[in-house]
Amino acid sequence: MTKRLSRRGALWAVGASSALAATSTALWASPPSREQRRLDNRLELWGTFTRRTHDNLLARYASERSSSLLREALVNGGSLAFIAPATLILRDDGVTGSTTLISPGRVAIEPNDPSLPRRPLATRAEAPALAWLADHLLACFAPGDGQALLADARAEAPRAGGTPKLALMPPRDSAARALIRSVTLSFDQVGGAIVRVEIAESDGGVFVLRLSDHRQDVDTDSLARVTEGVL
Structure with a gap:
């Protein structure tokens, strides 16, 4: 007993x-640090918008590329289309521009002028910076839990006035850092739509996309104006 x-x-x-x-x-x-709380807030804001994209997303963009090698910034306009689950198209207006297609395992940039030669891009294995950038640009607009957005990246939520921002950077030991320093997203404070994408290059060059007129799940005719000849 x-x-x-x-x-x-x-x-x-x-x-x-x-x-x-x-x-x-x-x-x-x-308790979570202030930095972690800001990061969680940015991811929640991002998800607020992307969760409403079921089939596709259309937006207008104004692009600007600046570099020490350029006398003045290159400015362009065009349309962005995301087609679920994983296709992103950036189509410049006019024949002097180009069209960029990003899909799983593929990146293509072709001139809009059919008379100009098509130059093949390096493969993902040959160009780790291009692969990293393509994966994260695609993840910016694809619905999900944020894992693809944060994959293989260091993330920060910069304190910048009243505009919510999320900065993504290649890991410190990544080969992508040779060309890409960061991708910084700016969000609409209420709806969570991405209104600005800034790609900072390691040589000091900067490429900026300013997005507007976001439309989710549009009809096929509206989408075809951007995807024609691409898909």
């Missing part, structure tokens, strides 16, 4: 100790 009671007492003591340890861990766990 004594042995049985002792065994029960020992089991009770172990159980009580485990419960106390778990409670203490919960009570003493460090």
Whole structure:
């Protein structure tokens, strides 16, 4: 009888100790830092908009590329189309521009003028920076839980006035850092739509997309104006 009671007492003591340890861990766990709370807020804001994209997204953009190698910034306009689950098209207006297609395992940039030669891009294995950038641009507009957006990246939520921002950077040991320093997204404060994408290059060059007129799940005719000849 004594042995049985002792065994029960020992089991009770172990159980009580485990419960106390778990409670203490919960009570003493460090609360999220301000930086983590800002990052969580940005991801929630991003998800607020992307979760409403079921089939596609159309938006207008104004692009600007600046570099020490250019006398003045290159400015263009065009249309962005995201087609679920994983296709992104950036189509410049006019024949002097180009069209960029990003899909899983593929990146293509072709001139809008059919008389100009098509130059093949390097493969993903040959161009890790291009692969990293393509994957994260695609993840910017694809619905999800944010894992693809944060994959293989360091993420920060910069404190910049009243505009919510999310900065994505290649890991410190990534070959992509040779060309890409960061991709910074700016969000609409209410709806969460991405209104600006800034790509900072390691040589100091900057490419900016300013997005407007976001339309989700448009009809096929509206989408065809951007995808014609591409898909």
